[in-house]
Amino acid sequence: MAKKDVRVKDLYELYQTMGLPLDHVDPSSGFTIHYLQQTFKNLPYTSISFRPNYFSFLFIKDAFGKYTIDDKKFEVAPRTVYFTNPGNYRIFEWYRITDTCLITFDESFLKEYVHGKVYDHFSFLLTETVEPRTLSMEQFHQIEQLYRLIHKEQLGNSLYQNRIIGSLMVALLLKIKAYFFQDYNPIYEGNRSSEIVKTFKRDLELHFRDLVSGKTEHPLRVQDYAEKQSLHVNYLSSVISNKTGKPISAWISERTMTEAKVLLQNTGLSIKEISNRLSFLETSHFSNYFKRHASISPVSYRKQQIK
Template identity: 25%
Template structure:
């Protein structure tokens, strides 16, 4: 799966590359979408970016985000991160709005940007907007666009604050998932360590890359705690068992690989920790209610 680097990204928009940003600041840029969108492409492929992107879009399109395909119309906010493969499929020719790109270094002194819910999954990353809300966010993006062109000495601090206002504004529209997740009790610390260990194995980018930790007992051993202790902590915080969480993540990656690669079923199963391809096939069919090959074909069609 391709990983689009910033250098590659700017090959398409050489006039937009801000080459004067100090290294210690990280990278930030914002674009007027109407000025950079190329004509619709017939070929679309999954890829990951080496940077974060926040887009304010008005137009009709589909975003293929991880294992989901979400159709968007009208005003929409979209948050993407370097860990999730995606591509845009434009339906209408006309799209307006803004997009900004930035690296994790841009926020390095202000916590981990990837901990915010809007960067953690399609359910929280793609937010339809009413006309009133769209006007509010459009004002914020327009201020960022204008500020980037200024000579203000502290403009990157101001841009960082404006971008955080966009992020928090989006999360306040989703109060159930917008609560702060930085806590200190033991169960939540264990859950955080488990999730970090699980996610460290993904995404799968080569067909000779296989996950090594794929059972509750293996995760407990890595975390140096009893498996019952791990299960209790995860159940308390997530409402799910260790095995459920592992299987959900493996299933998500399976869908991504079926959609975004031409690897055969045995290769995908091996990468996901299944020594026998029929074990992977049974795992997939029991949860998706369709065979892996049929699922792949349905995504192509």
């Protein structure tokens, strides 16, 4: 498969790149839900090859096509559910779409509105490639009820829209876990490179949890993550970059920003306290870092969130 390294931060950017309608995609919240039959009017359709920086669930009630993740190709058929996480190359092909729902979300949305320790409860979110599952009619109906409620909420204007959606996402993830992943352990899935990637993601998650909770005050370097797996730092860097399309430094900085944004929601914490929790030596260093990555100061971001 010929691969072009097209990276997209969200679904809005992907659709914009492919010249697709943007009417049903919200570029601002870190969460989208829409029905693909509203977007893909001219079929058949084949997407560009791309790497997304977001999670996605595809609920296919009635459609046919193909979905390619890296070098694995899966048939799309009615009552199947797809899950993909950030990093892998993918291409989708649609031949017919009658009723199909797509949900996408980023890590910040998960942390802020689903659960602060979401990977403890839903470890399957750490995997790289999950084969699609075909559900019974009753199973698919139960999941359909949930995603239709989520879609209805997304179309509304509730003051607590994201929190309501987050609660419904918990129910949806629990159903998916029950149907797909009751005994799933991401550490034992996939080849050696996949295990290295998943272990790195787990180590990253645990370390930032310790930072935020005050169990440690020392940030980990790339060398430290390599030593945890008894790997040479260059080899770890190469595997992470090749498998996910992002260098380790990008994973660490994105994880730092996710935690910073979550902590800034807590008005009981000062900017200095948040800076300390994330192991910045000076508050000014944290402010400059945050502004460089978010194009807005921590103070301004906090004001936006608590309007």
